[in-house]
């Protein structure tokens with residue numbers, strides 16, 4: 001019987017979003033400790049993949065649950081929260097013997113006190129465990145690897161898909177890596193290669209675009225018997241922190257890394273200027289959508305993507321939608337606006353109200369005055385499986401469906417996935433009935449919308465998740481960094497770590 005500590009600290013941070021992530025944001029998605037970690041959440045996300053460990057090891061596992069803390073993408077952790085979370089992970093280990101640790105982390109998470117939450121947690125755990133206990137963690141493909149992460153964890157296992165649909169297999173691969181370490185008692189070697197490269201998600205998915213063949217090669221390389229993890233971590237770009245950039249990461253047991261890091265890094269660097277998406281400003285986008293036959297036209301409101309940690313209450317696109325006649329079904333969008341939800345609930349179904357919608361958290365827009373009818377009142381609660389979650393209970397709180405002209409708007413109390421049509425279905429709306437439907441997601445929404453959409457368009461504007469990175473106002477990133485700087489020698493501008501086990 002092996003005794004394995006297990007936990008999850010999963011939130012993607014957008015440091016441009018001024019709304020701090022608090023304990024309450026984690027409580028919405030469920031905080032769990034001790035036995036509850038696997039008993040209540042062992043069927044969700046990466047934890048459900050970890051559950052393969054006993055079978056892979058060929059012996060039973062006693063789980064020591066540390067903490068399960070999950071919040072939707074948003075601003076940096078509020079002051080004090082990082083210390084509280086780290087203590088919740090390390091306290092259960094005091095005086096305990098464990099054979100190994102499996103963690104589900106994000107890797108692009110930032111706090112008021114420390115720009116690298118994942119590194120801070122891994123370093124604290126390494127100190128609590130000592131140097132010998134194997135520590136394996138999963139990360140999002142948009143993790144921003146730091147040297148502290150690379151030094152503190154034995155293996156970092158990344159998603160191999162974007163849109164993210166491999167949470168379960170990623171957890172299983174982490175369990176497989178830990179199995180290797182427990183069986184062989186070997187320390188893995190690590191090759192980490194940091195590129196001074198910042199990109200948005202444009203054309204950089206794993207199923208299409210400029211990186212597909214590179215991804216195939218990377219995924220195949222992990223099948224090598226001596227490979228424990230091969231990953232390209234592309235770094236969530238709305239993260240104004242030191243060491244921001246792509247990282248090629250390999251953990252392995254053999255003589256040399258499965259892939260030549262310099263060759264693969266150079267291949268990644270070659271794609272740096274690739275642009276695929278014709279982002280349209282809000283005022284251009286609505287007429288363009290109306291020209292597409294059929295419905296719905298699914299629109300990425302990328303600059304306010306809640307999946308990228310934006311607040312979800314920008315009114316730039318909303319203003320264009322509200323001010324235009326939209327024949328053929330009207331437009332459907334949502335907005336995180338607890339104040340307007342409260343007003344709608346106080347007024348009741350059927351009431352006509354003068355509201356000031358959104359624009360209170362998003363620093364790039366203002367509240368939009370809207371005379372609207374309260375169509376229905378309800379809640380947005382559902383279980384997300386697909387891009388962004390697996391068996392993940394989602395709770396966006398009370399919801400008011402309002403109508404104003406050709407615009408139908410779902411007002412919700414809490415942020416949450418902006419990529420899934422389930423948000424609209426939860427309040428009885430079918431996105432297929434509308435001419436235009438808005439997803440607050442840069443790319444992952446395609447996974448859900450493409451099967452039935454008449455067209456896909458991308459809107460870009462100023463916002464916490466703007467696709468126009470040169471307008472984002474970075475201050476804390478390490479320089480030089482492409483595209484903020486011209487870089488003549490990529491290898492000189494990044495860093496490389498080779499840990500020899």
Ligand SMILES: [Zn+2]
Nearest residue numbers: 140141142164
């Ligand atoms: Zn991601």
